[in-house]
Amino acid sequence: MNNSATSFVSAVALALAVALGSGVPARAELNVDITQGFVEPLPVAITDFYAETLEESKTGKDLAGVISADLERSGLFRPIDHGAFIQDAASLRKGPRFSDWRLINAQALIQGSVEMQPDGRLRVNFRLWDVFAEQQMTGLAYFTTPSNWRRVAHIVADVIYKRLTGEDGYFDTRLVYVAESGPQNRRVKRLGIMDQDGENHRFLTAGNELVLTPRFSPTTQEITYLSYISEIPRVYLFNLNTGQQEVLGDFPGMTFAPRFSPDGNKVIMSLADNGNSDIFTMDLRTRGVKRLTNHPAIDTSPSYSPDGRRIAFNSDRGGSQQLYVMDSDGGNVRRISFNQGRYATPVWSPRGDLVAFTRMSNGEFYIGVMRPDGSGERMLTKGFLVEGPTWAPNGRVLSYFRQTPADSRGRVTSKVYTIDLTGFNERELATPIDASDPAWSPLIP
Amino acid sequence: MRFKLLTLFAAALLVAACETAPEETAAVDTSGVVEQPAAQPASPGGPTPGSQEDLLLNVGDRVFFAFDRSDLNSDSRATLEKLASWMTTYQNVTITIEGHCDERGTREYNLALGERRSDAARDYLVALGVDGGRVTTISYGKERPAVLGSNEDAWAQNRRDVFVVN
The missing domain is CATH 3.40.50.10070 (TolB, N-terminal domain)
Structure with missing residues (x-):
């Protein structure tokens, strides 16, 4: 800690x-080629x-x-x-x-x-x-x-x-997530944080109020998340050094689906006004609020490209839930998901080359990736419910959660997993209790 | 706004809904109209007038939605018309409408969908003449299912608005 x-x-x-063995012939340097699908x-x-x-x-x-x-x-x-x-x-x-x-x-x-x-x-x-x-x-x-x-x-x-x-590592990182316990209808949810290998685990909140969707700041020891403190769903900031929680802004309706901008200066999120959700940014220094979408459809789950110029988001403006990309000023909106089913939770890779997402099709959930123009779509894993991909800072490994169907007594299991970008090496990340909504930190400064 | 047409339609219904609003002082409900909201005084063992129990017994505390939809069907509208009438009777009552979803969606989208569902009911109540200041909304997305299990029947019952007396 x-x-x-x-x-x-x-x-x-x-x-x-360098201890050079004298008679050693020159040979290709030792190198692991990880551009291939499966690597021995x-x-x-x-x-x-x-x-x-x-x-x-x-x-x-x-x-x-x-x-x-x-x-x-x-x-x-x-x-x-x-x-x-x-x-x-x-x-x-x-x-x-x-x-x-x-x-x-x-x-x-x-x-x-x-x-x-x-x-x-x-x-x-x-x-x-x-x-x-x-x-x-x-x-x-x-x-x-x-x-x-x-x-x-x-x-x-x-x-x-x-x-x-030849690629950056990701071991000196942490994950913040939602720790879960109890039956389906009375699920207790707390913020938890741990090293990427599951060590140094601690809870950040006591479980008195519902908390969801934590995300790391790229630049500070802060996370942004949704909390139902006083039964009002709002976006909060949590300072990991001081433990202080702070509500972000004073809006008439629910604020949710928060994420930091790549420079850490803004939080982008949805605001629900009279039942309709649109996307806004709040500047964390000036507290200035800017509207980015203005549409009677649901606009949510915004995620910046690493250069901050574009935003991927989720909208049902075309009649069903799909992925869209717009410029960072809200202009030039275009749809990028076109295959069968519904798409959600776009998350831009730290390398900028891919967008990870959740897809729902034929009664199953998938975690997949596609290029930001919608091409090259590929599924990494699937299940009854897999959701919420997050990227390791090197853009090579993803984490997400997997939930089992509930039995008649409402017992469910929810676990966090990691998977290689190739779809290989899927592993459970052990947590003290059930887990969901993982969010990977940047490399610790 | 998608609720404009609905609003006009609802306004037409408003007259009928209020016409026969019963007196609170009536000893017995003699109107014979089954759909009438609770106007009975608390009989021994019966619910307190204007209470959650009263709402549950005489109006119904929830309406249901189709998958990934937020439009009100005829059953839902009928329930909301009873609720509007009931709220006309109990003018000091304020309610919260909770919007809920089944688990077959993603978390953030479902928060937005639950919001849309709770607002659909609120819009209809307002169109029926209920003061909007008496109705607050909250979305729980897929976080608070009412029926346990992961099957079509549970999901159908979890796609709902729930009316809670504050």
Whole structure:
């Protein structure tokens, strides 16, 4: 829960001398090609980080465990069982015996060390080796407060992921979501937040009022969400550092479906006036309100493109619920969804190249993606009820929730899942109780 | 506004609805009109006049909608006409109309749809002469189903407006 950890983490490139094996022929650099649909996970050896003392050794083991779990969960890497390792930790300190690692088919080797500094900080360093090229790919050291070791592990995993895939990582992130309990008709909903691997979980609200659809600010430690405080559904801001909640604006009707603009300066949302929902923005500094749509149809679920120039939204102006894109001033509205069924919850990818959505067709729900012009539509997963995609900050992985049909006593199960953009590697993200409405944070600053 | 035509139609009905509004002091309802709203004083064990129980018993506390629709059918209009008459009788009563949806939609769209449903009923009540200031609306989207289960029957009963005496 160390939000102020940034200042404690200072990364310094070690500029470690590259240990070049003399007679090694030049070969293509180790690289994971993730533009393909299904990727055979790359076998990697992640050794426990070396330490002199027992306590530091435990941290070293934990660090390797978190890094290993991050990489494994991405579906792109297969950590090799430690029992297969030939070279021991002590001799690894003097340098890898690459033949030992090649023998167990490790494509990459990750080693590191942990050492308590005189000033009480923990020094963590790691090296990533290309086993077959016998070259160091990267090596970094971090200084941090000891309690912050888990974040350092995620940061290291991000560096490794980026070095091996060429894409930004997403492990040093969190998800805010709605924690659920109770039967269908008396469902208690609370805001919850956790690291992307499910650790450091905590509840943000007590469950006294209904809360829905939390979303992260791209720039600040704030979330925006819908709450029924005093039985009035309105958009709120929640400051994660102070715990303070603040209603956003004073509107005559319900405000809902909030999302931040990419620069974090505005919240875009729906306002219901006399039964009709249109899309508005509120500038968070001036509190100025601007109307973007003015149509007797339902206009909701707005989501900005990452450059802030366009907005995807959901409307039934054509007779049924479909996806539309408009310019950020509300002009140039065009429909982008045309296949069978109803479409909802468009969410623009952080990379800008795709819009994720929920589709309902023939009694089933789907999570899919399409290009912002409506072409290239592809379904990633389906079920009785899957809804509400959100993007990891690298635009590579999505999260959403999946709800089971209720039994006659109103018992339902709702869980958050992650899935690769290719539709492979679908996994449940374990939460203490039922979960819905996940929203991925940006990389923690 | 899609309710313009509806409003004109409703206004025509208004006269009939108010014509036979019963006296609150009447000891017994002798009008013989079954559709008359509750004007009876509380009989022993009966609901308090103007209460939620009274509304439930003598008007009905909900109307239903077709899938992804917010237009009122003839049953719904009949219920709302009784409700308008009942509210004419109990002038101090204010109500909240809750708009609800089934679970076969997405959360945000259903919030908008529930809003539209609650407003459809409110519009009709206002057209029937009820002071709009006495009727507030709230949408719960798909968050508060009335009937448990995930089947067509449950969904049909969950697509509803519910009238709640404040």
